[in-house]
Amino acid sequence: MSATSIICTSLSFTWPDGTPVLTGLDAAFGPGRTGLVGANGSGKSTLLKLIAGELTPSHGTVRVTGESGHLPQNVTLDTGMRVDQALGIAAQRAALHAIEAGEVREEHFETVGDGWDVEERALAALGEVGLGRIGLDRTVGEVSGGESVLLRLAALLLRRPDVLLLDEPTNNLDLYARRRLYAAVESWPGVMVVVSHDRELLELVDRTADLHAGELTWYGGNFSAYEKALAEEQEAAERMVRVAEADVRRQRRELTDAQVKLARRKRYGQKMWDSKREPKIVMGARRRAAQESAGKHRILHEERLAEARERLDEAVEAVRDDEEIRVDLPHTAVPPGRTVLTLRDVRLRYGARVDGELRLQGPERVALVGRNGSGKTTLLRTVAGELAPVSGEVSAHVPVRFLPQRLDVLDGDLSVVENVARQAPDATNNHIRARLARFLFRGARADRKAATLSGGERFRAALAALLLAEPAPQLLMLDEPTNNLDMASVRRLTGALESYEGALLVASHDLPFLQSAGITRWLLVEEGVIRETTWEAIADPA
Incomplete structure (x- = not known):
């Protein structure tokens, strides 16, 4: 090879x-x-x-x-x-x-x-x-x-x-x-x-x-080495921007000074012409020479300013401005103590079960963890009404929205705008586009077919459709929400969830994300049983 x-x-x-x-x-x-x-x-x-x-x-x-x-x-x-x-x-x-x-x-x-x-x-x-x-x-x-x-x-x-x-x-x-x-x-x-x-x-x-x-x-090197090198590059690029900005300011001042001097020369030349202190032919020659000199001086400074601006543009381009999603979750407060979800003696498909009664109350933030195949997604789909339980009672007492793992809420043949409009038929096109702009779908980007989007873009589009849906969710369920997000977008999602006032039920294997999302309660699906657990038990599965 x-x-x-x-x-x-x-x-x-x-x-x-x-x-x-x-x-x-x-x-x-x-x-x-x-x-x-x-x-x-x-x-x-x-x-x-x-x-x-x-x-x-x-x-x-x-x-x-x-x-x-x-x-x-x-x-x-x-x-x-x-x-x-x-x-x-x-x-x-x-x-x-x-x-x-x-x-x-x-x-x-x-x-x-x-x-x-x-x-x-x-x-x-x-x-x-x-x-x-x-x-x-x-x-x-x-x-x-x-x-x-x-x-x-x-x-x-x-x-x-x-x-x-x-x-x-x-x-x-x-x-x-x-x-x-x-x-x-x-x-x-x-x-x-x-x-x-x-x-x-x-x-x-x-x-x-x-x-x-x-x-x-x-x-x-690895990601840590990359982050260090990139940070050094960006620091140097930002220094170059500051130097270039200072150069542009200096060139502007020099051009202004040159223009002031030119204006003074014009006034002095006009004064000399009006007073007729010297022969016309001599004054005319001096005027032409002064104008040519001043013109060259002005052109020189204008060229220097243009060059300084070009250097500034190049320096600015070298500084990254990676856009981040700006999630604006609806204000859907749930009073403390209000029951939002009840599971009673539930048997789910594929074997998982809840023995007795399990309640989610108020603005609780509940993490659902467990091995692959243990039944986490099945539980979320059952609460969302997509699957019927084998037996028992599953009752959601508030509006529920579910963002599935595979983001199959989107129709690949429809544009991003059209997908959101399906979920919010009463919203105006302008309102939908304004909301999509916060998810970085501006202008023509909002008209792209969902099938052409990257994984992270599909997540943003699906989340926008979910949050614009009517009625807004008071129980928000997320299934592996950070799977397709870059690190900046994960930080932005975490920040948005901090201001969310409803109940949250999230299945994830991303422990740093769960910690930053302010989880208050942990549920473990293990050996077919859904039960309470603790952060300490999750962080050290051995």
Whole structure:
């Protein structure tokens, strides 16, 4: 294999609606682990899809040395598919079983090839990501969203491609599963490009590539090294802005001084002309010479001012102003002590249950935690009315809004504005657009089709649709809300939740986010039972 495994040359990509994502990008990814970072919507996922061959460049080329494997941001598997099919070994496994049953046809041996140990290797790959218990004959519909991610990762580990592309791989993963994934990343022997907002994962990379304003900037080292280098760059850029601003002020003063001197000379020349102290031909020559000299002086200072302004513009461009979402949650106060949700002797689908009575009251902030597949999403969907409980009582006593993990509240064929308008039919177009501007969907951005949005953009659009819906929520339920957000947007979401006055029920594996969201109560889904727990027990699951 050559030293460089991925080469992008003059790479450009534009969505069918004319929205440009990448323009003339040149990049080369070599052996080792590369962390690809950047703000939501900067084109990271699109770049991975171009490298994987899932999208076709509008211009330019992508050349990959060896086989590539891609773990997309949103893993979607047919729920009726068996685990061995998801792993890509169903045909080999069927041929192997046929041979073991005495069928010795040639095509069975051709299908098996060298894969006589394919079942053992498949189970080992599942075990490597913590899915050894699920076996090869279960269906995808029996595993959780997080387990689907791990299943796709296990399929890649089984294939061992030369180039591994991971897009937000820790989304939906519990703490145990994340540790499994971190170990797999650390031990990966080939080329890896990983897009993530997970700081712990990005600390494992060998180098960091920052995609900003359509250009890649390379930094040696992990995320901490990148942050330090970027902070130093920005500090230097801000100093350059201050120097350039001072230069512009100085050039303005000098131009003003030159204009004042020119005006004085004109007045003096006119006075001399009026008094006729010298012959007209002499005064005329002096006037012309003075005007030419003054004009050249003025032009010189105007040129210097223009140059100073250009330097200021360049310096300002070097200073980043990464936009952050500005979430404005509705004022939906719930009095302390008022019951917002009651669960009584509930049996949920897939086995989880509530023994006795569980109440959420007032503006409580409740975190719902537990392993992948334990039933957290099932509980939220049941409270939202999307699923019926097997038995028992589920009663919401206030307006409820639910932002699901897969953001499937959006219609991909509709624009962002149209998606929000569906949820708030009485809101005016101007009101919707004004609210969307706080979510960074300004002007033409608000008219983009939902299907063309990045993961973070989809989250913003879905959250806008949720918060503009009528009536506004007094119980807000979020399922893994930080999965697709960059770190700046997570901070902004946390700030917005601080001012939210209703009840909050949030399922998340992002412990720093839960801490910053001011969680007051912890519910653990474990071994089929939903019960109270504490922060200390969650923070140290061992």
